[in-house]
Amino acid sequence: MVKQLQRKFILIAMGSVLIVLIGILGVVNILFYEELNQNSDRILNFLIENHGRFPQEDFSYGKSNPLFPIETAYRTRYFSVEINEETGETSINMGHVAAIQPSEAYNYALSVMGSRKTEGIYNSYKFKVAQDDGYMEIVFLDWDSELRLLRNLLAISLVILLVSLIIIFTLIFLLSRAIISPILNNIEKQRTFIADASHEIKTPLSIISADTDVIEILHGEDEWTESIKDQVVRLNQLVQNLLTLSKMEGVTPKETISEFDIADVIQKQADTFKPVALNENKHFITSIPDTVTFSGNKEAIDQLISVLLNNAFKYSQENGTVSLNVAKKGKTIAVTCTNTTDEVPSGSLDRLFDRFYRADNSRSRKTGSYGIGLSIAKAVAKQHKGNISAEKINKQTISFITELNPIY
Numbered sequence: 001m002v003k004q005l006q007r008k009f010i011l012i013a014m015g016s017v018l019i020v021l022i023g024i025l026g027v028v029n030i031l032f033y034e035e036l037n038q039n040s041d042r043i044l045n046f047l048i049e050n051h052g053r054f055p056q057e058d059f060s061y062g063k064s065n066p067l068f069p070i071e072t073a074y075r076t077r078y079f080s081v082e083i084n085e086e087t088g089e090t091s092i093n094m095g096h097v098a099a100i101q102p103s104e105a106y107n108y109a110l111s112v113m114g115s116r117k118t119e120g121i122y123n124s125y126k127f128k129v130a131q132d133d134g135y136m137e138i139v140f141l142d143w144d145s146e147l148r149l150l151r152n153l154l155a156i157s158l159v160i161l162l163v164s165l166i167i168i169f170t171l172i173f174l175l176s177r178a179i180i181s182p183i184l185n186n187i188e189k190q191r192t193f194i195a196d197a198s199h200e201i202k203t204p205l206s207i208i209s210a211d212t213d214v215i216e217i218l219h220g221e222d223e224w225t226e227s228i229k230d231q232v233v234r235l236n237q238l239v240q241n242l243l244t245l246s247k248m249e250g251v252t253p254k255e256t257i258s259e260f261d262i263a264d265v266i267q268k269q270a271d272t273f274k275p276v277a278l279n280e281n282k283h284f285i286t287s288i289p290d291t292v293t294f295s296g297n298k299e300a301i302d303q304l305i306s307v308l309l310n311n312a313f314k315y316s317q318e319n320g321t322v323s324l325n326v327a328k329k330g331k332t333i334a335v336t337c338t339n340t341t342d343e344v345p346s347g348s349l350d351r352l353f354d355r356f357y358r359a360d361n362s363r364s365r366k367t368g369s370y371g372i373g374l375s376i377a378k379a380v381a382k383q384h385k386g387n388i389s390a391e392k393i394n395k396q397t398i399s400f401i402t403e404l405n406p407i408y
Helices: 002-049 102-115 144-219 223-248 262-271 274-279 298-315 349-353 361-367 373-383
Strands: 078-084 090-096 119-122 125-132 135-142 257-261 283-287 293-297 321-329 332-340 387-394 397-404
Touching (some): 002 125, 078 102, 090 102, 102 119, 257 262, 262 283, 262 293, 262 321, 293 373, 298 332, 298 373, 349 373, 349 387, 373 387, 373 397
Parallel strands (some): 283 321
Antiparallel strands (some): 078 135, 119 125, 125 135, 257 293, 321 332, 387 397
């Protein structure tokens, strides 16, 4: 219980931190990319407007340009290719780049023309295409340094993310026990209260039962003494179920874990319900393997099957059908208990596993149910690292599927 709660807290905390870090670093990378991209687009547009060149008069000493610093013309690496679309004559401006030959520049231009794109990135060069009076102008801006900056920023972001996660995980792991200790204390107090209250209730119930027996001896049985005895039985069962649930939700003692034939345990429990099926005129179908070795809490498994079958017979209608199927899937044992009923409850069936939840209060009063049984079944499934769920087959059929994993 403690480890599960601690693990869940760490997972939620780390998941939240991861989302926040990815969001922050992602925004930083996107904003940086957009800034580089917009700056490059401004330069390309300026070059296109000036036929692939920086006008000397705009970038000489003493001049100021509202769009760019004066050094932009001297530190920008680019080349342009102008093609006469009628004659095919080509003019290549290579004055601001040294890493590429004219033949390569021409091939770059042909590739861009073939792609029919007006802008984009080609071999670490950002390009833009313009057409005017039968001429096609393609300006290529060296974007290699920008791409390196983006890759470096991404690498740094990943390193920051990894280091931050390691540091935060260490802190959360060290502090998680202290953080969840108030919750654990409350759970322990609740468990202690249930155990103490249950034991305290047992004494007056025993006295009431004994007094009722004396009254019957002195004055004979009547409907009132019979009602008192029925209520005492119900309250005793409720107390026992609360104690069982409290025990199941606590830490599983190692001495309760053993290796046993789970198929035999389930079969014996199923056999106890065969007379019930005959008396209530219900069809009871079982499909249980001969032998299945399993490691877990034998007593808890026995109670799980008892709860599932008891619930199925209580809520199945007259001449209804109850089936119990057991299958092994790898190391997991799947137990499916299905029963027909007058009407499957509407809405979320997960509520059936809540403490004291009763889908049909009038039916529950008749059957003597307090809505604890399925909560016990859920606790047993969790104790065995598994899960239990309810599935509506049709309007009058419901299945309870329990998955159990071995514990050692």
